[in-house]
Amino acid sequence: MSFQLRSEECILSEIFPKRRCIYCFQEKPIEEFSLEHIWPDALGGALCGDFFKTREVCEKCNNVCGLFVDGAFIKSWFVQMEIANQSYQFLNPSKPTAVPLHYLGVEPSLPTEEGEICERWQGPAGERIYHFHLADEERWDTFAGGDTIRRKKKDPGRAYLAFTSSNEYWSLTAALSFKQQFARAKRCVLTEVAIDDPKFAPILPVLFSQGDPADPQQARDKRVLAHALSNNGVHTRIPVQADFDGRFLCKLALGIGHRIFGKRHGESRYGTELRKGLWARNSRERRELRIRGTGMLGDGRATVAQELREFLTWPGAWTICIWNHGDRLAAHVHSPGGTKLSIVIAEELSSYPVIDAADYREGQIYLISLPGESFVGPLALPEVLAHKLGNRVVPILREIEMSRDNMSLLPPKKTSPPAD
Ligand SMILES: [Zn+2]
Incomplete structure (x- = not known):
C-alpha cells in the first residue's frame, strides 16, 4: 500500500513538477513561479546580468516583496533622494527629458480637506510641487506618494506645479518630470512660464491638460496653495521607518546566496535566519535574529x-x-x-x-x-x-x-x- 502511495506521488510530481521558493521556502507547482529581479527594477534590475535574476521565487512572494520589501526601500525618503540626485547627473544638455523628483514629505500645516493630505515634491530647478490625495493607512506613511496601488487606480489625486526657473530647458524638464511622476493625477500649473520656442509650444497643453478654471475643487486648492507659495520656508514632515531597509537586505542576501551556493544556502542555519528576517513583522523581531x-x-x-x-x-x-x-x-x-x-x-x-x-x-x-x-x-x-x-x-x-x-x-x- 505504501509502495503504491509513493508511486502515485512520483507520478503526480512528474505531471505537476514542483519547486521550492527561496523566499517563503514552500514547495509550489512550477507554473506559480515568475522571474524575480534580485536587484530591484526601479534601481536598474532589468539591466543586470543573469547573476541578479532568478526563477526560484513564487509569484506571490514576487508581488508581496515588490510592493512591501523593495517598495519600502525604494519609496523611502533616503532612496528617493538618491534616485533624483543620480538621474540629474545624466541630464542631456541638448534635450529636456523627464527625471525623478525630490520627495520632501507631507505639508502638515496646509488646511487640506477632511481626510486628505498634501505631499510636497521638488523639481530639478527647485520647482514647488504639491500633491493632494486621501490619507492612506498608517503602513504607507513612510512611502513617498503613499499607497502605491491607490495612487495608480482609485485615488491618483491632484497635483500642482509652480515653476521657479525662467529658463526654457529647466521649465520643460520640470514639466515633463511632473507629468511622469503624476501620470494619472489631475495636473495643473500654478504659475505662468514663458516658453517661446515654437518646437516646445505644442508639448505644454498636453502636460497640463486638466487645468479647469470652472472646477471648484481646483479653485479651493489654489487658494490653499497661494498661501503656501507666499511662504518661502519648507515645513514638511518626513516619516522615517528606522529599519526601512532591513527586510530588503535580507531578501538581497537570500537572492545572492542562492545564486552562489544553490539550494544549500536556503537550507543552512544562516539562510533560515535571513528568511525569518525577511518575514519578521518589525525591526524588534529582526534584531533578535x-x-x-x-x-x-x-x-x-x-x-x-x-x-x-x-x-x-x-x-x-x-x-x-x-x-x-x-x-x-x-x-x-x-x-x-x-x-x-x-x-x-x-x-x-x-x-x-x-x-x-x-x-x-x-x-x-x-x-x-x-x-x-x-x-x-x-x-x-x-x-x-x-x-x-x-x-x-x-x-x-x-x-x-x-x-x-x-x-x-x-x-x-x-x-x-x-x-x-
Ligand atoms: Zn514564495
Whole structure:
C-alpha cells in the first residue's frame, strides 16, 4: 500500500513538477513561479546580468516583496533622494527629458480637506510641487506618494506645479518630470512660464491638460496653495521607518546566496535566519535574529568596508561588492551618493564546496546605473581600486565615467521665487 502511495506521488510530481521558493521556502507547482529581479527594477534590475535574476521565487512572494520589501526601500525618503540626485547627473544638455523628483514629505500645516493630505515634491530647478490625495493607512506613511496601488487606480489625486526657473530647458524638464511622476493625477500649473520656442509650444497643453478654471475643487486648492507659495520656508514632515531597509537586505542576501551556493544556502542555519528576517513583522523581531548587517542609517561603528567607501562609491551608479571575510561572505552596497549598506550573505563558508566561495576572496564588484543605462560586473575589487587610484585604466569603467553628461554644459537655472 505504501509502495503504491509513493508511486502515485512520483507520478503526480512528474505531471505537476514542483519547486521550492527561496523566499517563503514552500514547495509550489512550477507554473506559480515568475522571474524575480534580485536587484530591484526601479534601481536598474532589468539591466543586470543573469547573476541578479532568478526563477526560484513564487509569484506571490514576487508581488508581496515588490510592493512591501523593495517598495519600502525604494519609496523611502533616503532612496528617493538618491534616485533624483543620480538621474540629474545624466541630464542631456541638448534635450529636456523627464527625471525623478525630490520627495520632501507631507505639508502638515496646509488646511487640506477632511481626510486628505498634501505631499510636497521638488523639481530639478527647485520647482514647488504639491500633491493632494486621501490619507492612506498608517503602513504607507513612510512611502513617498503613499499607497502605491491607490495612487495608480482609485485615488491618483491632484497635483500642482509652480515653476521657479525662467529658463526654457529647466521649465520643460520640470514639466515633463511632473507629468511622469503624476501620470494619472489631475495636473495643473500654478504659475505662468514663458516658453517661446515654437518646437516646445505644442508639448505644454498636453502636460497640463486638466487645468479647469470652472472646477471648484481646483479653485479651493489654489487658494490653499497661494498661501503656501507666499511662504518661502519648507515645513514638511518626513516619516522615517528606522529599519526601512532591513527586510530588503535580507531578501538581497537570500537572492545572492542562492545564486552562489544553490539550494544549500536556503537550507543552512544562516539562510533560515535571513528568511525569518525577511518575514519578521518589525525591526524588534529582526534584531533578535542572528543576522549580521548594517542599514543605511548605520550603527555608528567604523568597519574596514566603511574605510573603503570612497573607492566603492561610484557617482551615478549603485555598486554591490561581494566579499569573503574569513568564514563569511558579505554584500556591501554603496548608493550613488555614498551611503553604505552591508549584509552577511552566508556564514560557515567551510561547509560549502571551496569552489563556490573562492571567487570572492578578492572581492567582486558590480555597478548598476538605471539613468546611465549601464551594468558592469563582476570586476575584481583590486582592479577597481587601481582604476580609482589612477594606477591603471579599466576601459569599461572609463566608458561609464564618460557616459555621464557634463553638468557644466547644462543651462543656468536662473531661479526666481514663484509669484503669488
Ligand atoms: Zn514564495
